[in-house]
Amino acid sequence: MARYSQEHKDATRRRIIETAGRRFKQDGLDGSGIATLMADAGLTNGAFYAHFDSKDDLVATVVGEELGRQAAEFGELPPGRAGLEAFVHEYLSPQHRDNPDRGCPSAALLDEIGRCTAATKQAYTDGAQAILDEISARLAPEDPGSARGTALSLFTMLVGAMQLSRAMADKELSDAVLAEGIQSGLTILAATSTS
Amino acid sequence: MARYSQEHKDATRRRIIETAGRRFKQDGLDGSGIATLMADAGLTNGAFYAHFDSKDDLVATVVGEELGRQAAEFGELPPGRAGLEAFVHEYLSPQHRDNPDRGCPSAALLDEIGRCTAATKQAYTDGAQAILDEISARLAPEDPGSARGTALSLFTMLVGAMQLSRAMADKELSDAVLAEGIQSGLTILAATSTS
DNA sequence: TGTACATCAGTGAACGCGCGTTCACTGATGTAC
DNA sequence: TGTACATCAGTGAACGCGCGTTCACTGATGTAC
Numbered sequence: 001m002a003r004y005s006q007e008h009k010d011a012t013r014r015r016i017i018e019t020a021g022r023r024f025k026q027d028g029l030d031g032s033g034i035a036t037l038m039a040d041a042g043l044t045n046g047a048f049y050a051h052f053d054s055k056d057d058l059v060a061t062v063v064g065e066e067l068g069r070q071a072a073e074f075g076e077l078p079p080g081r082a083g084l085e086a087f088v089h090e091y092l093s094p095q096h097r098d099n100p101d102r103g104c105p106s107a108a109l110l111d112e113i114g115r116c117t118a119a120t121k122q123a124y125t126d127g128a129q130a131i132l133d134e135i136s137a138r139l140a141p142e143d144p145g146s147a148r149g150t151a152l153s154l155f156t157m158l159v160g161a162m163q164l165s166r167a168m169a170d171k172e173l174s175d176a177v178l179a180e181g182i183q184s185g186l187t188i189l190a191a192t193s194t195s
Numbered sequence: 196m197a198r199y200s201q202e203h204k205d206a207t208r209r210r211i212i213e214t215a216g217r218r219f220k221q222d223g224l225d226g227s228g229i230a231t232l233m234a235d236a237g238l239t240n241g242a243f244y245a246h247f248d249s250k251d252d253l254v255a256t257v258v259g260e261e262l263g264r265q266a267a268e269f270g271e272l273p274p275g276r277a278g279l280e281a282f283v284h285e286y287l288s289p290q291h292r293d294n295p296d297r298g299c300p301s302a303a304l305l306d307e308i309g310r311c312t313a314a315t316k317q318a319y320t321d322g323a324q325a326i327l328d329e330i331s332a333r334l335a336p337e338d339p340g341s342a343r344g345t346a347l348s349l350f351t352m353l354v355g356a357m358q359l360s361r362a363m364a365d366k367e368l369s370d371a372v373l374a375e376g377i378q379s380g381l382t383i384l385a386a387t388s389t390s
Numbered sequence: 391t392g393t394a395c396a397t398c399a400g401t402g403a404a405c406g407c408g409c410g411t412t413c414a415c416t417g418a419t420g421t422a423c
Numbered sequence: 424t425g426t427a428c429a430t431c432a433g434t435g436a437a438c439g440c441g442c443g444t445t446c447a448c449t450g451a452t453g454t455a456c
Contacts, residue, residue, distance in 0.1 A: 054443080
């Protein structure tokens with residue numbers, strides 16, 4: 001089976017990227033091998049190198065794709081500040097906690113990204129800036145730059161709280177982390193609502 | 196060389212734990228093999244199993260030890276709320292960012308801990324509660340329970356900000372994340388200073 | 391329109407390597423007599 | 424006090440395994456004539 005059209009190759013590449021995104025977020029960057037990942041995508045290991053130079057190349061691509069998607073998803077939220085409140089509730093939900101494969105790449109992978117290649121860190125950096133831009137623009141539409149600090153505070157708190165809730169051995173404690181995180185998130189939003 | 200005293204065995208075990216703590220925080224839990232780690236501790240791979248049942252056992256032990264040490268270190272800070280301000284500054288310093296092996300285990304490993312065995316998550320949970328207790332007690336000495344939410348907000352924001360600063364490809368951006376994180380941390384502390 | 395050829399995505403076995411773990415062995419020390 | 428023995432932390436080679444990567448090959452399709 002071979003010699004397909006460019007659209008077919010693009011579709012296969014996209015399928016690998018999306019499968020890898022799910023697996024990486026579920027099992028970690030080191031916890032997902034190429035062979036398993038390709039089998040998940042309905043292919044064999046050898047085909048991988050028709051699409052990517054190396055695993056590092058895939059990681060950088062996936063990280064860029066995941067963060068770009070997350071930034072774009074802000075467009076689906078209710079407009080303005082209300083959208084951020086909805087985001088806080090969705091982000092710190094049990095569904096998000098229990099399904100990392102469909103969730104935030106930062107919550108699943110951020111400490112590992114700090115140990116990755118320069119290309120991966122660059123892809124992450126670009127994507128994170130886009131996300132912080134989205135948050136800032138909703139906090140202070142007339143002067144987004146002034147809300148950078150608040151946006152960063154909200155984002156890092158959410159990421160830390162989700163990681164913490166996933167690390168809790170006890171479900172009640174984990175739920176409490178989510179609930180208190182939501183309160184903190186809304187407080188951070190409220191603290192700037194008059195500006 | 197063998198048949199040493201109990202103190203010798205305890206010292207060796209401690210040396211393995213401390214070497215592993217540094218390596219795990221530097222290269223990740225999956226990025227540090229037993230053989231390399233034991234060589235770092237001045238031993239050969241086989242000796243490992245005279246001290247631990249498995250790598251999972253070591254990970255759980257190290258996570259517990261690291262968090263316990265971090266909780267204990269709050270005792271070295273200036274008393275009261277001023278100690279928390281000092282903690283925020285130290286935590287979000289370039290030295291901490293650039294030396295993960297000597298730094299916070301949560302900043303280095305939290306998303307990986309969420310994928311570990313129940314024993315490791317339990318060790319993390321216990322240690323994290325001790326840390327949150329230390330922070331709460333300084334925020335509201337007369338009623339620590341009331342400051343739980345603020346303590347959690349501060350801790351998760353610091354962890355998220357440190358991970359983010361380490362993931363930035365650009366040094367200036369990384370420095371900006373630290374600086375804005377410090378402002379956010381002090382704001383969180385200030386918001387509860389009247390209660 | 392029909393035929394010969396070039397392309398290249400995908401196959402699947404194989405590469406060397408490091409992983410976590412096992413195991414027969416060593417030999418300095420503590421204990422028993 | 425001197426001797427024989429048991430202990431067990433540590434050694435280092437080996438185990439099977441999965442890793443990332445390579446490679447000779449396949450065969451359906453697009454292109455050239």
